Amino acid sequence: MRLQRTPQLPPRERIIDAAQALFMEQGISRVSVDAIAALAASTKMTVYRHFESKDVLILDWLEGLTANYSGVLDRLAADHPDAPDQQLLGFVAYIVQDLERSGYRGCPFTNTLAELPDDAHPARALIQAHKQRQFARLTELCTRIWLDEPQEVAEELTLLMEGAQVVAQNKGLANPGERLTRMVQRRLQAVSSLCPQ
Structure with missing residues (x-):
């Protein structure tokens, strides 16, 4: 069961929150940056702005x-x-x-x-x-x-x-x-x- 996202969080925290949900649910290898960005209601560019x-x-x-x-x-x-x-x-x-x-x-x-x-x-x-x-x-x-x-x-x-x-x-x-x-x-x-x- 996936964690609920919290859209009120700042972008960086939303990205970490989304990554945690996906990593816990699917493992780290199967999860793409695109999937993290989508679940965080963000963009791939924003993810890379916060995490190189x-x-x-x-x-x-x-x-x-x-x-x-x-x-x-x-x-x-x-x-x-x-x-x-x-x-x-x-x-x-x-x-x-x-x-x-x-x-x-x-x-x-x-x-x-x-x-x-x-x-x-x-x-x-x-x-x-x-x-x-x-x-x-x-x-x-x-x-x-x-x-x-x-x-x-x-x-x-x-x-x-x-x-x-x-x-x-x-x-x-x-x-x-x-x-x-x-x-x-x-x-x-x-x-x-x-x-x-």
């Missing part, structure tokens, strides 16, 4: 996505400053909400990597840096929850979340979001029972 190439537009879109993920963690930190477990569960809930979205096509970062085989493409470096930052934040939360082997726990949680995104896309198991939530909650309960009060 489609690759630049892809990078801008990905930067926005990474900012959204960081923003979620920032909001959770502000809402639950002394409850790292609630921050972690809140981030899992955000991932699950995305998995359950109608027409879910998988993780946009993973899909983009699959469509950009060139290791030197700047989008690949951007995604890698984002995933490393996210892992560092999960490790920090795990350090605040578990005293022993926080990095190993963060690795486990990362693999669970990334795996749930793939399973939601390939439909290999029903209800991957519920399964992911249960697994993380069990992990938290197991660890909290071992922590000194």
Whole structure:
């Protein structure tokens, strides 16, 4: 299901909004600049005035996505400053909400990597840096929850979340979001029972 366009937005924001809808729905390779311009109620010339190439537009879109993920963690930190477990569960809930979205096509970062085989493409470096930052934040939360082997726990949680995104896309198991939530909650309960009060 395609996102609604917002004609009141300035041209640059309309273009990014249209690109996001099309990239999420069809992938980056199949989407032309003409299609982005049409959905943005703009022209191809206007697209190129704001973005010198489609690759630049892809990078801008990905930067926005990474900012959204960081923003979620920032909001959770502000809402639950002394409850790292609630921050972690809140981030899992955000991932699950995305998995359950109608027409879910998988993780946009993973899909983009699959469509950009060139290791030197700047989008690949951007995604890698984002995933490393996210892992560092999960490790920090795990350090605040578990005293022993926080990095190993963060690795486990990362693999669970990334795996749930793939399973939601390939439909290999029903209800991957519920399964992911249960697994993380069990992990938290197991660890909290071992922590000194």
